[in-house]
Amino acid sequence: MASIALTANEVLTHSYNAIYGTADDATELILLTAPLTATSEVQELYTAGIIDFQSAMPASLHSLGYSAEEIASAMERRRLVEETQETLTKQRETTEVDELKARSKLAKNPPKPATEGSSSAAPAPKPKAAKPAPTKPAPTKPASESGGD
Numbered sequence: 001m002a003s004i005a006l007t008a009n010e011v012l013t014h015s016y017n018a019i020y021g022t023a024d025d026a027t028e029l030i031l032l033t034a035p036l037t038a039t040s041e042v043q044e045l046y047t048a049g050i051i052d053f054q055s056a057m058p059a060s061l062h063s064l065g066y067s068a069e070e071i072a073s074a075m076e077r078r079r080l081v082e083e084t085q086e087t088l089t090k091q092r093e094t095t096e097v098d099e100l101k102a103r104s105k106l107a108k109n110p111p112k113p114a115t116e117g118s119s120s121a122a123p124a125p126k127p128k129a130a131k132p133a134p135t136k137p138a139p140t141k142p143a144s145e146s147g148g149d
Helices: 002-020 038-047 053-063 068-108
Strands: none
Touching: 038 053, 053 068
């Protein structure tokens, strides 16, 4: 099948050059052939973990008719996403390990409750005694009104 595709590429390229009058070596027509059902097969292989994204992605995009430049661009974007995900996963794992260590340390050595005689704890404030409410003196009658006349 590969030799038929290479021969078809040569025939297409020579025909193009003959029709449009270009004779430079940079012009090359490439016949892209792949059954569309191959995409689902590639997806199944990727999902099963048999192939990685670096194998699955180009095969799928090729079967959908993407050009080599589009596939290369998509692969680069995917690599950046993978690197970012790996970095975030490592950070999350490190954070989880540190948190588990801290919890383990706390479980082994729980903080001791503060005692009254310990110097590390601040003394508890003493409750203030309630002040008696101010009393008003009872009114008295002046001596001139007391009826002593």
